[in-house]
Each structure stands twice: as C-alpha cells, then as structure tokens.
Amino acid sequence: MKGLVVAAGQGTRLRGIAPSKPLAPVRGVPLIERVLISARAGGLEEFVVVTGYEGDRLEDFLRSLSAREGFAIGTVRNPDWLLANGISVVAAEPLLDERFVLMMADHLFDPGLLRDLLAQSPPAGAVVLAVDRRLDNPLVDLVDVTRVETDADGRIRTIGKLISPYDAFDTGVFLACKELIRAIGEDLAKGGSGGISGGMNRLAVRGLATTFDIGDRFWLDIDDEVAHRQAERLPA
16 A cells, blocks of 8 residues: 655745755654654555655655665655645545555654554545544644544544534544545535545545544644654654
8 A cells, every 4th residue: 555645835834944844854854754764664665745845855855765765755746735735635646546545744653553544444435534532632733733523433524623523633644545536626626625624524424534543642743843842852
C-alpha cells in the first residue's frame, strides 16, 4: 500500500523557521523526513508526495532522501496549492491504487498508530480516520485542530474546524480509498472548498466515514511556532 503525503501548502506560520514548512527542522530533522521515517516504521514502503509551494526545493530534498534512505518516493505538483488540501489528494489520483494511507507533512505520529490503523478492515468504499478521543490532550490546539463528532458505532457524523458538539480530534492519518477522491470532487461540484473534511462529510452521509481510536498514542500537528517548540522538547 502506498502512503500519500500532502505537502503543498505555504505554512506561513512557520516561515520564521524555514521557507518550506515540510523542510522545517525538528531536532535537526526536516518535518517531512520524520513523517516518512515514521510511516516506514509503521509498515509503508512506497510514497507519493504532493508538492506545491517551494516545490522545487522540496522535490530536490525528496530525491536526496530517497537515495539516502531507500524510500520509493514519487512526487506530483499541485499548481493550485493555494486552494483547499483536498485538491492535493485529487492531484495524486493517477499515482494511487484503490486503497492508500493519507498523511499530512506537518503531522508527527507514533508508528504504532499507523500499524494499528493498517490492521483495520473497512468495507469497500469506506475511509477510516485515526482519531484522538483525549479531549484534554495538552498537545492539541483547540482553535486550529479539526474536530470530529461520531456516533455510538464510531462512524463520523460530521468533521470540521470549530464544530460543536465533538468527541474526537482528527490526527491527519487516514486509511483512505479513491472514494474519498470522488467525494472531494462532489464537494467541489456542490460549491464546497474541496477540502479533505468536505469529502469526509460527503462520505459520512453515506455511512462510509468511520474512525479508529488511537488510545494514548502520540501525534502532533506542527502548524505554528508554539507547536514547533513543543516538538523540539520531545524525546529524540
């Protein structure tokens, strides 16, 4: 199974640390390298990275990383990187098989989280989102995090920023399939932004968006300098 990493955005809130957010160092190692290393430890061996802003710089790094670490890394450029993140997922569609793992270039995670997610067996057309149900997790920025409301069976009712009520947080790691890409297209056609959450909400209506509880496993969205300082304090 391939891992898809979305790495096309500007990352303006980390501009003081690095001109390219995926290349922002955390304890001396670029963010995207940490994501790929964790994903390989979690069971993936082949990757597709969607680039956009500072694409040349990032693609040069990924080529060197591939040679150094033995990663199989394909890249695709998203020319519309100013638009919603789902547009990057759509851009990668030709390079993906029916089922794939979707990750964010700025979300660190415990490899065990991915191993457990890969052990799930969702029905055809369904997407499984790894969620954190620790609503008091001190590493979560409540203003910026994507929130999730689920039903008693763990299916997603709705997902988005600042929704209420909610009972979980989106960790940015999905056991996805091309039905998500089609749902993002539907969201665009219906006047939505084409974000990943918009696609997931479309799937939720059809009962095809479910969750996997990560328990006490680590994850961290490094979206600004506060989160970056938290990451710098983590064990190596």
